[in-house]
Amino acid sequence: MTWQRIILDLFSYGILVYSIVLLTCYILIGIYSTAEIRKYLRDNSSADFKVLAASTHLPGISILAPAYNEAANIVENVRSMLSIHYNTLELIIINDGSKDDSLQKLIAAYDLYKVNIFINEQIPAKKVKGIYKSRNAVYNKLIVVDKENGGKSDALNVGINVAKYGYFVCVDVDCILEQDALLKMMKPFLEETKVRVIASGGVIRIANDCTIENGKLVEVNLPKKFLPRVQVIEYIRAFLLGRMAWSRLNGLLLISGAFGAFDKEIVMRCGGYNVKTVGEDMELIARMRRYMEEHKLPYKVTFIPDPLCWTEAPDTYKILGRQRNRWTRGTIETLRIHKIMFFNPRYRLLGCVSYPYWFFFEFLAPIIEFIGIVGFLIFSFCGIIDWQSFLILLGCILLFGFLYSLFAIFMEVVTYNQYKKKNDVFKLVLTALLEPFLFHPFVVWSAIKGNIDYIRKKNAWGEMTRLGLGSGNKADAKTNVINHLEMETAPRDQSKFV
């Protein structure tokens, strides 16, 4: 056996085994998620959340919404969040040193005045310049914190220091929340009797082209553009299948920064958000879980499949590339910080299943896929490819990817069926068919760039252009130069196929 053959055997067998394991994982995720969604829907089939909305017995929640240069929509967004159905609530807007007139607009719209509030800085953060409350009793739930720019994590840490309730919910300020979102998010914390629920995540849906009036979602539409539409499928795959399956296993390692609820005490004990990573949401969950495992405290991280939070997805390749680049860096950073858990039986499921899955199939997947493509190009150049077998194998992989997407669409239709118009399902199926050619290669390339940027120690968040939800007028488009703070945080998993 020549050395060339040994290398080729290792390469080809390696990729084959990797692919088989990955596909098996996806099949298991499909099965697990189906069982979990079914259980959730049955469990909540008779729940009447409206009755409880006004209950004074529910525990208090602090909503933390960091904002950076959000002047265009901040007044409306705050109004929308203030209208959420929940009795004991405080809404904390953290103005992270915006360069625009966000703060002035809030002061004028809500009749704010500066108050003296002692902040017990249990989590170190940048300096708070002022805290504002409204003179108008109607807005007594609103607190605006003006602080020096320090990034999203720092802003959230300030919010945690200011928050007075035992639970907090992080939301991106421009997200549209369903009216009963908080009640549904709180339920897992309150109904669990055997273990402590330390965090709960919610599904994020794409709001591009949806009709939004007065900060409320009134009509769900499928995005007209290809990129947001393909992300609809990606999000369904990630949230409805991936997160639900991991939730059943109690192995969730990520709750999106755009919408998640947390037990404040545990977050405080863990030291709050890490300001040195661009993947602060994943890092916090990893740290909280690690803390609970190390202290041998029984716990759970749950996930709600209801469509509770709607956000705008990137609709150009440029912005999408930056987002995926950042997600990749965030994943690498988190995995690196918590590398001690890798196949470490001390961390049980977290160390032996969740972490390795993220390492092999979220972090390594695009790299292996990229190496596979490069290898393929070299072999075809050398004329050592058996084209017939190659094409059939490629066809199988593409078909599996399509099958998985189709299963996600099927689950959506069977469960929440948000896209009810006549041709919506066909459009989604067609989009899933095009995804491997028009979307997936770009995502892989962005992840590779993320790896390169990570090695080159690039820490920027990139620039995100938002059109503004419900503005209806694209001329209103605003550009947020975001060095530290970017609003959208979504699936970051389940998007790759080898």
Added chain:
Amino acid sequence: MPGLQFSVLLKIDSYTLMRVMLIFIIILGLLFICTLVFFIYKKRINAKIKSWEDQVSLVVSTAVFNLDEEFNEIISKNANKLKNHRFRQYLINEIILARKSLSGSASENIKMLYENLGLNNDSFKKLHNKKWHIKAKGVQELAIMEQTKYVKQIFRLTNNKSELVRNESQCALVSFYGFSGLRFLGVTTYTLSEWQQIQLLNKLHDVKPRNFDIIKKWLQSPNESVVNFSLRLATFYNRFDVYPDVMDCLSNTSLQVKLNTLNYLKRIPREDTAGKLVDDYSYENKSYKLAIINALNDIGNEEQIAFLLKQLHHSDNDIKLAAAKSLSHLHPLGIEFLKTHLFAHEDPWKTIFLQIENEHMI
């Protein structure tokens, strides 16, 4: 490298691969058909429901206004549809919605409609279903429609292994009999979740308690969640008569029990309560310590000033803030006391005192 082939691809028979691909294509096709069938099925169901909407709302509205003749006519017109189980379930759902939003005689008329059409039997049958979520739905329907004749069967379900069935049955009993419906607390072996406790308290909102003495028994229950719920009940109903029994709970080792006891004592204090709370301050938990200091704000007196002054120098800033707040209430000089304090110009006291001053101004 002549003759060298991409080995794996050579070793896998292309015929086998073709078969794998074919299987994928068949599954894909099936899944696609399933998706379409489901989509069309859901659309048809929605269309059918839409076509029933007018008839059902007519049935409900004539029943609400007790228009007998019209009602009989409508029912005879829809006799065939009433044999359709899907139509009956839709009717039950609409009747339940109407019952929830109506009161007085209109609500009673809705209940009569439910019984006259034999829909209570439909709900009752669900109680014997093997699927727990259907069982729970049946209990809920019977509870909303006040079908007290099924109370025996429902009571048996209050200790069911399915949490949902258990919760719905407990809520049903409270809906039927108010406070007396809580008798399941004496027998339940499962933990009452916080969510369930909140649901029950919500149902008891406008209900006057009868035979409240039974709570003394529940306060000694081996089931910790029953003790917690009983403490909440005692607080909710402002029951001074169970004070000694509640006071005993202060010696409980569970933090949740202690916090609920504190909530009660804060609302229904006796002269010596504040002193007893100070005695219990040694319990090593920050939230408990904070809760005691906050309680002193409402129920304390000058006797606790020395204790609070000591806490003003506690290493934890939250405790400092809580102590300062209570001091501003209890000290004879009030807020002025803080201004004259030795550390009034030093942080963190300076900011803490400013906040309290600010709160007093509001």
